[in-house]
Amino acid sequence: MNVTRFAEAPAYFPPHHTGMHCLRLQGHEAGRSDALWMGVSVLLPGGHTALDASPLEKHYVVLEGEVRLRTPDETVTLHQYDSVRLAPGEAREVSNPCNRPALLLLAMPYP
Template identity: 45%
Template sequence: MHVKRFAAAKPYDAPNHRGVVGLRLQGFEPGGPANQWVGLSQFLPGGGAGPDSTPFEKVYVVIEGEMTVIVGGQEIVLGRYDSCTIAPGEIREIVNRRNDVCTMLVVIPYPPGVKP
């Protein structure tokens, strides 16, 4: 078992993100997960990411607030405990259109060739 306390989580900057603070909860460390990493993202009102894509899938889980996810011109609003999977290469944009912070868990596989 690998335990990492919330107080030990380190911030990270995600490319093409705005109005967000990301904390790495698990991953990229000895003894941590072998296949993916887990982040906690806190999006301020108006904060978001994209539009862009990655070569690997990602999973978003809204913990608090709401997040609008835009894929292929379709907009879906995710609320508390709602989740979605973004496929590899799928262009997405996410936007917090509310006046409170949106907190999301993000699960992403390691990029090819990267091992913790």
């Protein structure tokens, strides 16, 4: 069993993330995981990522607040407990359009 207390979750710093504080909940520096890793991002008002793609699929769940997700084909606004899956290679931009912070859970497989 590997327990990561939120208050002790290690920060990580992905490129092209602005106005975001990212914490690792499982995997990588938060402890061993064989298949996937999980993190949570605190998006400050106006916080965002670049419109970027990853070779791995991504799963997001909004835990608090409102998050806008834009792909080259569409834009959606996700609310608390809404989730989305992005296919490998699918470019996405994540942003917080509101004046309150948002919490976003991320789960990704290892390469």
